[in-house]
Amino acid sequence: MKKLTVLLALVVLTTFALQSAFAQTAAQTVTLEVKAVNKISVSGPVSLLIDDAVPGAAGLVAVSNNASSYSLTHNGSTTGKVTASINTALPTGIKLEITLVSTLGTSKDIQDISNATSAIDVVDNIGKGKDASQTITYNFSATPEAGTLASVAKTVTLTVTN
Amino acid sequence: MKKIMMVLMIGSLSLMSLENAFAQATTSQNLTLAVNSVYKIATSGNPAPLTISSGTAGSDILTAATDNSTTYSITQNFGNTVKITANLDAVLPAGYTLTITLASTKGTSIPNVNISNATSGSAANVVTAIQRGADANQAIGYSFSALASAGTLASTSRSVTLTITN
Numbered sequence: 001m002k003k004l005t006v007l008l009a010l011v012v013l014t015t016f017a018l019q020s021a022f023a024q025t026a027a028q029t030v031t032l033e034v035k036a037v038n039k040i041s042v043s044g045p046v047s048l049l050i051d052d053a054v055p056g057a058a059g060l061v062a063v064s065n066n067a068s069s070y071s072l073t074h075n076g077s078t079t080g081k082v083t084a085s086i087n088t089a090l091p092t093g094i095k096l097e098i099t100l101v102s103t104l105g106t107s108k109d110i111q112d113i114s115n116a117t118s119a120i121d122v123v124d125n126i127g128k129g130k131d132a133s134q135t136i137t138y139n140f141s142a143t144p145e146a147g148t149l150a151s152v153a154k155t156v157t158l159t160v161t162n
Numbered sequence: 163m164k165k166i167m168m169v170l171m172i173g174s175l176s177l178m179s180l181e182n183a184f185a186q187a188t189t190s191q192n193l194t195l196a197v198n199s200v201y202k203i204a205t206s207g208n209p210a211p212l213t214i215s216s217g218t219a220g221s222d223i224l225t226a227a228t229d230n231s232t233t234y235s236i237t238q239n240f241g242n243t244v245k246i247t248a249n250l251d252a253v254l255p256a257g258y259t260l261t262i263t264l265a266s267t268k269g270t271s272i273p274n275v276n277i278s279n280a281t282s283g284s285a286a287n288v289v290t291a292i293q294r295g296a297d298a299n300q301a302i303g304y305s306f307s308a309l310a311s312a313g314t315l316a317s318t319s320r321s322v323t324l325t326i327t328n
Contacts, residue, residue, distance in 0.1 A: 036185035045192040055204035056235025056298030060197065068191065076185055094197065142197045144239035145295045149197035156193055161186035 038080060040072040040160040043133070048096075048140035062141035070100065071132045076162045080126035081105070083119035087155040090114040093146025097139040098122060098156065104131040110139065119159060126160070199240045203326040205302065206233045211317070212260075212306035226307040234264060236326055237296040244292040244328050245269070247285035251321040254278040257312020262322065263303040264288045268295055274305065277322065285325060292326075 046068050052061040074080040082105070084098050095114045100107055105126030113120065142149070209229040217224040238244050246269075248262050261274040269292030280286040308315065 038185050038187040040187050040189045042189050042191045045194070047194040049196045049198065051198035051200060053200045053202040053237040053239075053296075055202040055237050056296050057237055058296050060200055060237070060239065070189070090195075094195075096193075096195070136191070138193070140195060142239070143295070144200065144237050145293075146197070147239050147241070147294055148199050149195060151194060151196040154193045154195055156191045157188055158191070159186055159188040 034075065036076045036162065038072070038074050038076065038160045038162070040070060040082065040158055042136065042158065043069045046136075046138055048138060050140060050142050053144065058143065060142045060144060062139055064137060064139050066135050066137040068136045069133045070136055070158060071130070071134070072104075072126070072160050073130045074104070074126050074160060075128050078162045079105070079124070080160055080162055081121050082123040082126070083159045083161065084111065084113050084122045085116050085119040085157050085159075086113050087117070087157070089117055090154075091146060091149065093143040094149055095139075095141045096154070097141075099137040099139075100158075101135045101137075102126070102131060103134065104129050113156065119157070122158075197239065200238060201240060201244070201326045202237045203246070203324055204235050205324065206235075206299070208232070209302070209304055212304060214306060214308050217310060222310050224308045224310055226305050228303065228305045230301050230303040232302045233299045234302055234324060235296070235298045235300070236268070236292070238292065238326060239294050240328055242291070242293045244294075244326060245287050246289040246292070247325045247327065248275065248277050248288045249280040249282050249285035249323050249325075250277055251281070251323070253281060254320070255312065255315070257309040258315060259305075259307045260320070261305045261307075262288055263301075263305075264324075265300040265303075266292065266297060267300065268293045268297040282323070285323075288324070 046065050048063050050060050097110045097112050099110050100122045102123045105123045108122050111122050209232050212227040214224050214227050259278050261276050263273045266289045269289040271289050275286050275288050
């Protein structure tokens with residue numbers, strides 16, 4: 001009986017000791033933040049050359065290029081949009097149009113950026129997420145009255161914004 | 163205390179606005195654009211045979227045969243001094259005359275240009291001072307005349323070449 005009492009006492013003490021070992025806590029405050037992230041990139045340069053016409057036709061034979069693409073990431077709380085602008089306007093009678101395909105937003109279809117030194121919308125209603133490798137299509141056209149255009153470099157700027 | 167709260171709220175709102183304003187990114191794409199010189203001319207087809215079969219008694223000049231059933235179209239962006247020339251592949255025998263007239267709204271037409279002896283090395287101007295642009299479906303007029311003294315001419319073909327050039 002004495003032995004049993006001692007044994008019980010030992011068990012109780014051990015349990016207390018274990019409970020004591022598992023009763024340690026520590027608190028830590030973690031500050032988390034995800035800022036608005038808008039990222040956009042394009043795949044490469046584009047070259048467009050007009051050198052043909054149909055006799056009697058009002059315009060020269062237009063050329064198109066859809067070899068380049070853009071990718072974007074957007075997590076803003078409001079819907080985003082992509083705008084396009086050109087660094088300097090094209091001469092009268094020479095037209096450059098752009099179309100951006102979009103799965104995350106709504107493409108504005110063909111937009112004339114010949115004189116868009118102030119950016120114009122090309123995609124709107126962009127939701128949160130990513131849109132990778134979406135096609136950029138350029139249409140380049142000219143009237144014969146506009147004459148020739150020596151090879152000239154233009155910069156088209158795409159901006160993703162809220 | 164109320165004022166401080168108001169100032170803090172305005173401060174917070176301003177910061178939120180700033181965050182919105184800066185939430186954008188840009189990328190640039192380089193485009194190389196060019197429009198080359200373009201000269202294009204086409205005709206609608208071949209005229210009907212030009213056959214002389216009549217004359218006026220006492221006159222050496224037989225009654226001319228004419229055709230204005232065909233047209234030409236051009237498009238050019240080179241400049242405002244472009245012209246069209248015409249020539250035959252081989253000259254006509256003496257006493258036979260083929261003239262051509264090209265209507266034009268973009269340039270200055272030269273009427274009734276004699277191309278009887280105009281070959282590739284001596285093409286004749288038929289339209290000059292053509293402005294940049296397009297001129298569609300303009301009439302081509304042919305007149306074929308002959309002298310009775312030149313005798314008959316068995317049916318023969320000639321190729322007329324119209325060239326747009328500066």
